[in-house]
Amino acid sequence: MLTLACLPMAGGCSRYREDEWSKQWPRRVPAGGIVELDGKPVEDATVVFVTRGADGKKEYAALGQTDKMGKFRLTTFRPKDGAIVGKHLVGIEKTATVTTNPVKGLSPEDQPKVVKNVLPEKYRVYSSSGLEAEVTEKGPNEFVFRLDDSSPVPKAGR
Numbered sequence: 001m002l003t004l005a006c007l008p009m010a011g012g013c014s015r016y017r018e019d020e021w022s023k024q025w026p027r028r029v030p031a032g033g034i035v036e037l038d039g040k041p042v043e044d045a046t047v048v049f050v051t052r053g054a055d056g057k058k059e060y061a062a063l064g065q066t067d068k069m070g071k072f073r074l075t076t077f078r079p080k081d082g083a084i085v086g087k088h089l090v091g092i093e094k095t096a097t098v099t100t101n102p103v104k105g106l107s108p109e110d111q112p113k114v115v116k117n118v119l120p121e122k123y124r125v126y127s128s129s130g131l132e133a134e135v136t137e138k139g140p141n142e143f144v145f146r147l148d149d150s151s152p153v154p155k156a157g158r
Helices: 002-011
Strands: 032-037 046-052 059-065 071-073 086-093 095-099 113-117 131-135 142-147
Touching (some): 046 131
Antiparallel strands (some): 046 059, 046 086, 086 131
């Protein structure tokens, strides 16, 4: 029985092992933050940070999901491994399933539904959201995104 209890520890401290693929990944640092809309935390929003690698060719994305307090931690390759150091364009989206064109005689569960972004559309696409973040080696890399409904939609850019 004691032998079985020790087996999980035999693999080392991390459940991930370096291989030829993961050795090529750029270094990541812890990063996260808070998302607010009109001064209130946004729950269940997806936050994406996108940057180019040192070669200027590859794009890398770090993703995070906000909690009840609007807080998120970023993941690039492995859970909560952070984001790559450098300048990032940022996109934020929160989706919900909503009823469209109600059909008389159908129960609420059977009504036609679509998935819709419930945050202002201007923040959804990282390349045109107007949101940016610079992740640094030394940190603290804690970003606050204060979204609002009143500002105009940024022009799409490359």
